[in-house]
Amino acid sequence: MRIVVASGKGGTGKSTVAANLAWSRAQEASVTLVDCDVEEPNLHLFFPGDRTAAPVTRPVPDFDEDHCNHCGECARFCRYGAIAVLKDRVLFFPEICHSCGGCTLVCQHAAIAEKPLTVGKIEERHPLPGLRLISGVMNEGEAVGIPVIRAAKEAAAGDGTVILDSSPGTACPVIETVKGSDVCVLVTEATPFGLHDLKLAAEVVSSLGIPACVVVNRGCGDELETKAFCRDQGLPILMTIPFSREIAAVQNRGGLISRDLSDWRSAFAGLYGRIIAFEEGRR
Secondary structure, three states: OEEEEEOOOOOOOHHHHHHHHHHHHHOOOOEEEEEOOOOOOOHHHHOOOOOEEEEEEEEEEEEOOOOOOOOOHHHHHOOOOOEEEOOOOEEEOHHHOOOOOHHHHHOOOOOEEEEEEEEEEEEEEEEEOOEEEEEEEEOOOOOOOHHHHHHHHHHOOOOOOEEEEOOOOOOHHHHHHHOOOOEEEEEEEOOHHHHHHHHHHHHHHHHOOOOEEEEEEEEOOOOHHHHHHHHHHOOOEEEEEEOOHHHHHHHHOOOOHHHHOHHHHHHHHHHHHHHHHHHHHOO
16 A cells, blocks of 8 residues: 655645654554655654665766767757757766666767766665655755655565655656555645645646545634535545644654644544545545
């Protein structure tokens, strides 16, 4: 079972939901939590501990000037402008290269090979007996985080229950995280911005054919528009977390409400059960 926790905008409590869901599940069975927010991974703040790390690389072209005649075919092929061929040299911009390998195919002089470029790393922690935490970390200044997200997902391949925390928004990193999952939990807040971005996220998930459900965070009893939208779109609201001073105090000190507030351990265990029931009901 692969559960993605996503949101249309940042700050809705997406990582909070993922962390609490994983902690409560780990009290009953093994679970793997994957932080796919590779630009700003933060789940390790909830689960500190020793870590191991492995680099993530992607292939980029390596130009052999001794064989290159500067014909410019590679530059004409590259749609992203990562290659510029001058009369006496080749300029390469790895930040905008998409590692498609096309330049190596069009070169008729065997002047282009591929070499690995380190773009990030995968960190692994085991903070609890039943919890495995995998964090994708993109290098500073790196423009494309997709290879790191893929590596993080691959590291969890074969594990029984996997909860993936996506980056906020609806861009390519979110799509890469959501692809191949069994169900997506969309976390929102009952504000005009929250509803606007929930609509965008729901559209993206629907286009990928992934069943989705909703968790409303910081609910104040004014969720009528959010509930109406979810009802119209067939998105069940499986939990509402109230706007509470007690909850805010736990979160402000970096705690987990499922661990520090007794009622919320059973609440998140119940949320996991409802997610499973929802996914099974859609088969």
